Amino acid sequence: MVLFASLIPFGIMQGQVVNVEAMRERTGDEAGSHGMLDGSFYLGGTQNILLRLNTAANIRHSEGKDSYYGIFSSNFSTRLGGDNLVFEQNGFVHGRYNRIIDEEWTAEVFFQWQSNIPMRIAQRYNVGLGPRYMAVDSEGLKFFISPLVMYELDVDYVTGAYESAFRMSTYLSMNQVIAGKYHWNTIAYYQPKFGKWDDLRTVIDTRFSTPLSPDLNLVIRGSLRYDSYPSGTDVPQFTFGTTTGLSYRF
Numbered sequence: 001m002v003l004f005a006s007l008i009p010f011g012i013m014q015g016q017v018v019n020v021e022a023m024r025e026r027t028g029d030e031a032g033s034h035g036m037l038d039g040s041f042y043l044g045g046t047q048n049i050l051l052r053l054n055t056a057a058n059i060r061h062s063e064g065k066d067s068y069y070g071i072f073s074s075n076f077s078t079r080l081g082g083d084n085l086v087f088e089q090n091g092f093v094h095g096r097y098n099r100i101i102d103e104e105w106t107a108e109v110f111f112q113w114q115s116n117i118p119m120r121i122a123q124r125y126n127v128g129l130g131p132r133y134m135a136v137d138s139e140g141l142k143f144f145i146s147p148l149v150m151y152e153l154d155v156d157y158v159t160g161a162y163e164s165a166f167r168m169s170t171y172l173s174m175n176q177v178i179a180g181k182y183h184w185n186t187i188a189y190y191q192p193k194f195g196k197w198d199d200l201r202t203v204i205d206t207r208f209s210t211p212l213s214p215d216l217n218l219v220i221r222g223s224l225r226y227d228s229y230p231s232g233t234d235v236p237q238f239t240f241g242t243t244t245g246l247s248y249r250f
Contacts, residue, residue, distance in 0.1 A: 035059035052077035065100040090116035106132040120231035122157040126150050128169050144173040156231055166194045183209045201227045220244050
């Protein structure tokens with residue numbers, strides 16, 4: 001079990017794309033059921049008070065060649081007093097099934113539901129599948145390529161309009177262990193719409209952890225996101241965010 005407390009949030013972390021490799025790393029690969037809990041709370045300020053809440057749970061169960069993953073996450077932040085402004089109000093549920101084919105190939109199936117009110121996403125449903133290929137497996141370094149395809153259904157928060165599409169959900173992922181103790185994970189997603197290739201989303205998510213003690217780690221995470229056609233003209237195409245926190249394994 002891992003407990004992660006976010007200490008210094010910055011920017012807009014949308015939670016629209018899951019860093020699946022960091023999820024695997026944090027729950028391990030041994031048989032049985034393992035997981036982690038995330039949580040943070042912040043309340044402070046001077047003329048305006050900032051309230052921020054973050055909660056998440058990450059669970060994995062493995063039996064033989066089969067692994068089942070579940071992620072549950074919610075985020076909320078707002079400025080209290082005067083003119084209220086909601087920075088974040090989002091959450092998602094992500095489920096993923098992996099079946100090991102051989103030492104290099106794994107089959108993946110996933111489902112995700114999410115909501116993100118500031119980004120005008122009342123509800124978004126994704127379901128997809130495809131292979132995961134381990135292109136590099138050397139001492140301290142692993143590199144994965146996963147050309148997935150998915151179906152997406154969006155409900156606009158303002159208009160209530162429905163929009164559906166088939167998209168690629170290809171990702172490249174690198175896991176590196178430096179000097180036997182520093183862990184660096186980076187994943188990049190490319191999600192164009194089939195038949196309209198200029199309608200795309202790209203995401204880069206990176207996570208670095210360094211040990212403070214045998215069981216305690218300092219974790220720094222950063223994320224860059226681009227959506228060429230976000231919901232509504234008032235929604236930004238480009239967003240980013242970072243978090244710094246502690247990770248405790250027991």
